[in-house]
Amino acid sequence: MDHQNIIKIGDFSSIKDELKKVADIDFNGNYLSSWEDIFHLITHCPKLHSLNLKRNAGLKVAKLDICIHKYCFDNVQTLVLNALAINWKSLLDILKIFPGIKELYLSENNYNSVSLPIDFKYETLNKLFFNNNGLSSWKEVCKLGRAFPNMESLILIENNLDCLSLNEEDIQELSHYFKSEANFENSYKSLISSYFPSLKMLNLNKNPINGFAELENISHFPKVEDFRGIDIDFLNKYKIKLRRQLTISYLPNIRLLNNSVVGYEERIDAERAFIRHYMDKECKPSRYSELEKKHGKLDKLVNISLKPEETISITIRHGDRTVLERVNPKISVADFKKRVIKPLTSIEPKDMILFHDEKSTESIISRIESNIKPLYSCNIIEGDEIIVYSRHDKS
Numbered sequence: 001m002d003h004q005n006i007i008k009i010g011d012f013s014s015i016k017d018e019l020k021k022v023a024d025i026d027f028n029g030n031y032l033s034s035w036e037d038i039f040h041l042i043t044h045c046p047k048l049h050s051l052n053l054k055r056n057a058g059l060k061v062a063k064l065d066i067c068i069h070k071y072c073f074d075n076v077q078t079l080v081l082n083a084l085a086i087n088w089k090s091l092l093d094i095l096k097i098f099p100g101i102k103e104l105y106l107s108e109n110n111y112n113s114v115s116l117p118i119d120f121k122y123e124t125l126n127k128l129f130f131n132n133n134g135l136s137s138w139k140e141v142c143k144l145g146r147a148f149p150n151m152e153s154l155i156l157i158e159n160n161l162d163c164l165s166l167n168e169e170d171i172q173e174l175s176h177y178f179k180s181e182a183n184f185e186n187s188y189k190s191l192i193s194s195y196f197p198s199l200k201m202l203n204l205n206k207n208p209i210n211g212f213a214e215l216e217n218i219s220h221f222p223k224v225e226d227f228r229g230i231d232i233d234f235l236n237k238y239k240i241k242l243r244r245q246l247t248i249s250y251l252p253n254i255r256l257l258n259n260s261v262v263g264y265e266e267r268i269d270a271e272r273a274f275i276r277h278y279m280d281k282e283c284k285p286s287r288y289s290e291l292e293k294k295h296g297k298l299d300k301l302v303n304i305s306l307k308p309e310e311t312i313s314i315t316i317r318h319g320d321r322t323v324l325e326r327v328n329p330k331i332s333v334a335d336f337k338k339r340v341i342k343p344l345t346s347i348e349p350k351d352m353i354l355f356h357d358e359k360s361t362e363s364i365i366s367r368i369e370s371n372i373k374p375l376y377s378c379n380i381i382e383g384d385e386i387i388v389y390s391r392h393d394k395s
Helices: 013-019 035-042 088-097 138-147 168-175 188-195 212-220 240-250 264-278 286-295 333-345
Strands: 024-026 050-052 078-080 103-105 127-129 153-155 201-203 226-228 312-318 321-327 352-358 364-367 385-390
Touching: 138 153, 138 168, 138 188, 168 188, 188 212, 212 240, 240 264, 240 286, 264 286, 312 333, 321 333, 333 352, 333 385
Parallel strands: 024 050, 050 078, 078 103, 103 127, 127 153, 153 201, 201 226, 312 385
Antiparallel strands: 312 321, 352 364, 352 385
16 A cells, blocks of 8 residues: 555445454554544454555644554564654654564664663564664764663664764763662763663664774674664775774674674684784884784784785675675676586576665665676665576466
């Protein structure tokens, strides 16, 4: 039902039996303006699991007050409220009506600050998408952690976050909420541990972060082992391999970087490369001395004529099989099919159908049509996934 120019939900009595089986409703890109109509429909969908209301601008001003005590849908676990621009009070009302949400989409709502009551906690949420909201303050990000204490994944793609630290005033303000707790220290690390006790994955793709001094603050998150940081300007000035090595070295707890596993040997190599990168620089980061204690003083590498080929890590999926491969982004799609995919799948290149899943966005999947373009011109970057089908596959 997405993009069908739906203005009002009419009489649905003739399909009540079918509604009992519905698990997903997608109203994306319509013109709905009544929460009451939507909730009335959902009362007839006992198996509803996912509701998408993205880009229904009329809901911004629709009244919710009369619905709060009338409806409750604890079976719905995924709720998409992107590009609605509803205010925070309305969001609170909606979450009262949907008390069991595990995956919440709040992107493109111009939420450049977080206005939730200090005592508000929504404990079922596991994953929050908060992309493209113009958010620029790390203090506001912390408020999201306080509101959703069991959140394991936080996606903040394409905001304006340049600083991942807190000034003294911010620390004092945020500490006030936890001062009554035993063993709480008035420090950045204690705050992050208190505000994000469950967070395991953090996605900061396309944010203007001001260098590694800010980025390494991620190491203070007690459970974050999965970090996504693609298309960050200061990182893009480094070559692909060094960029990954430096990021791994600054973040000692990361086991997954840009959707690619960080193994033991890669970490050792990265940390040694980090030491060599900074050894002749006058100003060394604090991480340098930590790693030098771990690995000892290293000799400089001699210059060699053979430079390692720049590669990216991508996932190739065919059926139930998933393989992580490092490939040269300069090779053509035709060579990629012949040299990489055919040995993995035994499918002839002429019979291959490829789809590109852009992992740096919420879920953009597109077919790769050209054979002559290099991979990079198809916008294939670190961490993306290529999905392979054969023309002879049964539909």
